[in-house]
Amino acid sequence: MCSLFLDDIAEAASILDPLFGFSRYGESISATLPTFDLLAHQLQTRCSIFSRPSTGKRSPAEAGWLEQSVDAQISLHHPTHIAISIPFPGCLFGALRIAQRIRRINPAIRIAIGGGYVNTELRELKAPDIFDDVDAVMLDSGMLPLQRWLEHNDPTTLIRTFIRHQGQVLYMNTDALPVRHDALPPPVYDGLTLDRYIGLFEVLNPVTRLWTDGRWNKLMLAHGCWWHRCAFCDTQVDYICRYDPARPDTLCDWIETIIASTGYNGFHFVDEALPPSLVNGLCSEIRRRKLNVEWWGNIRYEKHFTPPLIAKMAQSGCIAVTGGFETCNDRTLALMNKGITVAEAKTVCASFAQAGILTHAYLMYGFPTQSFKETQKALETVRRMMHAGHLHSAFWHRFALTAHSEIARHPEPYNIHLKPEPVSDFARNEIPFDGEFDHDLDATGHALRTATYNYQHGIGLDRPAAEWFRSENVTMPRRMFRQGR
Numbered sequence: 001m002c003s004l005f006l007d008d009i010a011e012a013a014s015i016l017d018p019l020f021g022f023s024r025y026g027e028s029i030s031a032t033l034p035t036f037d038l039l040a041h042q043l044q045t046r047c048s049i050f051s052r053p054s055t056g057k058r059s060p061a062e063a064g065w066l067e068q069s070v071d072a073q074i075s076l077h078h079p080t081h082i083a084i085s086i087p088f089p090g091c092l093f094g095a096l097r098i099a100q101r102i103r104r105i106n107p108a109i110r111i112a113i114g115g116g117y118v119n120t121e122l123r124e125l126k127a128p129d130i131f132d133d134v135d136a137v138m139l140d141s142g143m144l145p146l147q148r149w150l151e152h153n154d155p156t157t158l159i160r161t162f163i164r165h166q167g168q169v170l171y172m173n174t175d176a177l178p179v180r181h182d183a184l185p186p187p188v189y190d191g192l193t194l195d196r197y198i199g200l201f202e203v204l205n206p207v208t209r210l211w212t213d214g215r216w217n218k219l220m221l222a223h224g225c226w227w228h229r230c231a232f233c234d235t236q237v238d239y240i241c242r243y244d245p246a247r248p249d250t251l252c253d254w255i256e257t258i259i260a261s262t263g264y265n266g267f268h269f270v271d272e273a274l275p276p277s278l279v280n281g282l283c284s285e286i287r288r289r290k291l292n293v294e295w296w297g298n299i300r301y302e303k304h305f306t307p308p309l310i311a312k313m314a315q316s317g318c319i320a321v322t323g324g325f326e327t328c329n330d331r332t333l334a335l336m337n338k339g340i341t342v343a344e345a346k347t348v349c350a351s352f353a354q355a356g357i358l359t360h361a362y363l364m365y366g367f368p369t370q371s372f373k374e375t376q377k378a379l380e381t382v383r384r385m386m387h388a389g390h391l392h393s394a395f396w397h398r399f400a401l402t403a404h405s406e407i408a409r410h411p412e413p414y415n416i417h418l419k420p421e422p423v424s425d426f427a428r429n430e431i432p433f434d435g436e437f438d439h440d441l442d443a444t445g446h447a448l449r450t451a452t453y454n455y456q457h458g459i460g461l462d463r464p465a466a467e468w469f470r471s472e473n474v475t476m477p478r479r480m481f482r483q484g485r
């Protein structure tokens with residue numbers, strides 16, 4: 001109920017500022033930004049009680065709440081350098097408003113940005129104007145780029161960092177070996193008022209609740225994905241393709257340090273895909289040290305997660321796993337090189353459920369060449385798994401073609417046509433394409449999500465999945481639809 005009250009307050013706040021959201025501020029204007037001009041205009045003109053421009057002609061004397069909060073932090077810490085992480089598009093606008101405010105109150109402070117959004121979308125940055133607000137834009141693992149930036153005042157020594165020099169954007173990348181994941185220090189939470197973070201329970205999906213209700217320490221067992229072969233994934237980018245695991249004893253040292261410093265014993269392992277052999281080693285070490293922890297993370301539903309390993313995970317504090325079932329169809333799983341089969345994934349999922357571990361599946365529709373019949377069958381598989389209590393939670397995502405995927409590099413086997421992209425000097429990630437589908441993707445997505453939402457509430461589990469497509473009017477068309485994004 002408290003979460004719903006907060007939701008009401010957020011809705012009221014969006015009347016004062018349509019960009020407002022608790023965890024996403026200005027996402028609608030940041031989702032697609034081929035050129036920086038579009039955002040620069042918003043940064044100079046948008047004005048509300050929450051945030052006001054700090055530069056330009058329309059810069060008001062009075063600060064918004066966001067800027068007041070920045071002022072308070074600057075007075076408290078007197079920083080010389082500030083690094084802002086931008087994980088998602090919904091964090092970009094706020095991050096740049098923070099940077100603008102810092103520039104205004106103390107132009108001597110150096111500002112860098114990095115994080116997930118930057119790593120995926122800004123790899124081809126050419127827009128010099130963003131450097132009015134920040135000094136450096138860093139890609140991939142931040143340890144070395146930040147270290148160089150802090151220790152040297154010489155741009156020629158920078159690593160994986162965009163800067164502006166004589167009006168041009170330069171990418172500086174001095175040769176350097178990445179810091180081994182195992183050699184990193186544990187995350188430090190000093191100065192964060194962790195006891196004042198609020199939990200939210202806005203939707204009934206059990207995994208969404210895990211994410212937002214309560215606080216989890218974040219750790220990664222390994223950098224990158226050990227598989228790094230799925231054709232739709234960002235396999236060209238460092239955070240996927242460079243696999244570099246830590247040792248189980250290092251991981252448990254980090255766990256002990258973090259519990260001591262935060263007082264929380266819950267961990268969300270934010271790996272792209274937890275490697276089974278490393279999970280095995282971690283569980284042994286957790287048990288050897290008699291650590292009292294709860295944890296969850298993303299896996300691949302692969303056969304290496306055997307029943308004995310899953311039992312060991314449950315005994316070592318694992319409470320939930322999430323993972324991609326994707327199209328839930330053997331033909332398309334093979335085409336995308338997922339490296340699992342439906343039968344294998346179903347067995348693994350059932351073993352997790354039987355061990356008392358919550359299971360969640362990421363599902364995909366609109367994958368190139370995926371037919372209506374295959375999609376319908378995939379929903380039927382999901383229904384049966386939920387009915388059997390083997391799958392507790394699921395969500396359908398529409399396939400998106402991204403610039404750093406294998407499909408974008410070699411689209412031929414997928415029978416799609418890449419459409420011309422807009423001229424870009426800023427963000428580039430999703431690529432427009434046309435594909436042939438024998439069903440309407442919008443209506444299909446609606447039917448899949450409605451069915452699965454109901455299944456999660458125990459509704460409709462005893463009826464064939466096909467009924468959801470009939471009630472949503474997803475019928476087989478006489479001709480092929482040309483559809484894309």
Ligand code: SF4
Pocket residue numbers: 225226227228229230233234235240272273300324
């Ligand atoms: S989709 Fe998952 S398993 Fe596949 S390459 Fe990406 S991170 Fe790895």
